[in-house]
Amino acid sequence: MFVTDAALIVLIGTKAQFIKTAPVLRELDVQKVPYRLVYTGQHSETFEALEACFGTRPPDEVLVPDTEAATKSALLGWSARFWRAVAARARSEEWRGCRIGVVHGDTMSTLFGAMATRYCGGRVAHIEAGLRSPKLMDPFPEEIIRRCVSRLSKLHFAPDSTAAANLAHVRGKVIDTGGNTLRDALRLALAAVEPGMSEGGIGGYGVVSIHRNENLSNAGDFDLLMGEVVRASAVMPLKFVLHPATRARLRTTGWMDRLRLNQGLELMERMNYPDFVRLLVGSSCLLTDGGSNQEEAAMLGLPTLLLRRATERPDGLGGNVVLSGLQPRIIRDFVENNAHRRWTLQAIGTDSPSAAIVRVLRSEMHASG
Structure with a gap:
């Protein structure tokens, strides 16, 4: 104690x-x-x-x-x-x-x-x-x-x-x-991993994070999202960060084996926060259903597609964050428009x-x- x-x-x-x-x-x-x-x-x-x-x-x-x-x-x-x-x-x-x-x-x-x-x-x-x-x-x-x-x-x-x-x-x-207190966490992480950096997207890849119960528990929506992830990986390299609940769902649905066969898709373990922020800064865009990810992206200026039908969070909407509504056309247009994109890294408030x-x-x- x-x-x-x-x-x-x-x-x-x-x-x-x-x-x-x-x-x-x-x-x-x-x-x-x-x-x-x-x-x-x-x-x-x-x-x-x-x-x-x-x-x-x-x-x-x-x-x-x-x-x-x-x-x-x-x-x-x-x-x-x-x-x-x-x-x-x-x-x-x-x-x-x-x-x-x-x-x-x-x-x-x-x-x-x-x-x-x-x-x-x-x-x-x-x-x-x-x-x-x-x-x-x-x-x-x-x-x-x-x-x-x-x-x-x-x-x-x-x-x-x-x-x-x-x-x-x-x-x-x-x-x-x-x-949000995430502002303080993000400022600490940026100071540790990318001090003085002004441009994001140098890695040319996209980051995927899907873990919300509303997506994991709905079989139709989950299959739709996994299909769109596979399709997006043919447009740009993707790094899919797996939450424990997502990993379990992928295994029970058979999607894990299908994703592993995709050469344009890297399945990644969750990582410490500075490394995750470094991953985001190097990416061209983010595809996520996470509220915290939406907040981080809004503060960073990272082009982000929110993989939800609706959101109660205003962060970034009308700016660098796009709500997909789980519409395939919106998802595909976002991927096409932001693949390999460079973007301006915004300063975090003090x-x-x-x-x-x-x-x-x-x-x-x-x-x-």
Whole structure:
């Protein structure tokens, strides 16, 4: 254990959450705010590498060690073990001193972390609060999680004025942080891998990342996307970064063997964040269904095709990000227009959303102490 005081607990479950929360952890250390760092164990892949990249310390505890909830059955198993671990800590009063629990985003770890915080008597602080879709079930389960966590939270850290406006009627304090914490993570990564670079696309390849449940669980949409990936690989070399859930889906559908036979397509393991940013900067374009990828691309200026029918995120739309609507004609036109393209690398803003969040957390801790 690194700390014994559980007054401020930070709960992280997935790789994307770690990347977006790491700048907050660094800022907590800079502002000398003590905290207990808890990994939920929903994902374990690459966490040690990410700690080294961002200069953050190992966790004080891992609730469900040595697991990767990449399939529905694995997620159910992880869920049961998570609540057994939380119940044990509540019975032993290990977390009973919790005054604030910090969660991020819209994953199962977000919802379970918020519920666990309330169960142990603390207030929930939600980073990246206020994202909204007009449809409760789309995206699923993210939109349901967002709305539930908003009801549980007392501190809502919204990344922009639109997200803050979506929280006009919630209980607690709504704080517009003036940006997403991913801005801080991306700035750190760029400084490490491509200092002073002004042009992207030198590698002439495209990057593919597909992992959302809405695409993996719909057989027709998944087959459509895999077919378009194969078609695009005949136009330019593609590097397909495989998430654990995507890898599992490719194997069960038979697509894994078909993709491996394609010489224009390289299947890649997930990598540490600076290496992924380096991969993006070297690419001519990005094909993705990821919200974090959309945000990164919008800040970088990277031409990006969003492989979704609709999105609740405005980042880059009308600029360098195109929503495909899963329409084959839009997908093919984008690939043709951006193959081997060079693009201007945009400067990342210097205002720190993470510093703004920690200032509020420190004030709230002092007020409740």
